[in-house]
Amino acid sequence: MSASSAPAQHNKTRIPFYRDTRVLAVLIQAVFAVFVVVFFVWLFGNMFGNLDTLGITDFQQPFFRVEQVNGKTSLSPWFRFLYSSAGFDILDTPISYTRQDPYLRALAVGIVNTIRVGVIGIILSTLLGVLTGVARLSSNWLLSKIALAYIEVIRNTPLLVQLFFWYFAGLLALPRLRTGEEITAVILPGPIYMTNRGIAMPWIRGTPTTGQWALFVVAAIALAWLVSFILKRQEEKRQRSLRRSTWTFLTFFAVAAIGWFVLPVQPLRIEQPVVADTGFGFVGGLTILPQLTALVFGLVIYTGAFIAEIVRAGIQAVPKGQTEAARALGLRNAQMLRLIILPQALRIIIPPMTSQYLNLVKNSSLATAVAYPELFQISGTILNQTGRAVQVIIIVMLSYLAFSLIISAFLNWYNKRVQLVER
DSSP states (O other), X not given: OOOOOOOOOOOOOOOOGGGOHHHHHHHHHHHHHXXXXXXXXXXXXXXXXXXXXXXXXGGGSOSOOOEEETTEEESOGGGGGGGSBOOOOOSOOSSOOOXXXXXXXXXXXXXXXXXXXXXXXXXHHHHHHHHHHHHHTOSOHHHHHHHHHHHHHHHTSOHHHHHXXXXXXXXXXXXXXXXXXXXXXXXXXXXXEEETTEEEEOEEEEOTTHHHHXXXXXXXXXXXXXXXXXXXXXXXXXXXXXXXXXXXXXXXXHHXXXXXXXXXSOSEEEEOOEEOTTSSSEESSEEEOHHHHHHXXXXXXXXXHHHHHHHHHHHHTSOHHHHHHHHHTTOOHHHHIIIIIHHHHHHHHHHHHHHHHHHHHHHGGGGGGGTXXXXXXXXXXXXXHHOOXXXXXXXXXXXXXXXXXXXXXXXXXXXXXXXXXXX
């Protein structure tokens, strides 16, 4: 007896859309997107209404329109106010500026000051952080504990408090420049004068022949590069060293020195600082304002503590076998650190270091606490005088965004260069 069984029939039932996770995910995202759009429409509508009440009708005009404002070409009526006369002085102006210049020029001064603080701060904090991070791992007990105490105290103290300390208790507590006919200042070799009006030091200045000597320097660079290129080809051909670095340096130095002695006047001179007749400042040399000194010093000390911990972690992440192999080859501690440990630790150090560099640039906005005229402080003055809060905040946000993107792009490029390439 044979029995045949029919295959079981399974009816495929469709899941209702309100129970389908794929449909629900799309619906939730659509509802959230609509909510965000409605919220921002309400927010901007409320802002435009308040601005109209205050008599500010900039946003009722088209964003892009070429027009002449005070003899300057404006591309947007929203930012027409930037071409009005600023009417206020700025303490530190690395570029030419007067109170008759427009607000746009004042913002440019603030941007340049912010860039200057950022560049100096990044360089010095990196040096301090690397040295402190290495000292933290030193076998010298005293050096290691000093580094640990610095890191723990600075990292657990607010930056604003530190800026106040360096400015009021540090720099403003220095001697006054002049009391009667006597100069009172902390004088260091150089001479470098440290007073409550700033730090004055000798500085290099150009002479009428500086431009001519610059041509010799350019020629020296070109000739040194040519010598380096030729010697490199010869080294590859002969399979032995020809001291390429030494001959390259000597070529550059010789051509630059010839230009220096051929010219009738030395192209550079050292200018010494001299106390002004009024006794309220220095003439000549380079004078660093106490506001800038306190800001840079505070940012470097604060950021350096965080970088030190990043460097320490990066060094400790390198396998111990690398250290043992370097010692087996007879390398000294300095050679081992420079040639073996740090190159491998860079791929771990660079990503978190990027965040610290970005924090340093953004923390420079605290300069308003010590009255240093960087971007945020100058934009605050412009906001108070013009009442254009929205436009000024947009400019500040875009400026800091540009700083961050440039730093991130450079460090991401460098991070790819130091990454290990697997074959």
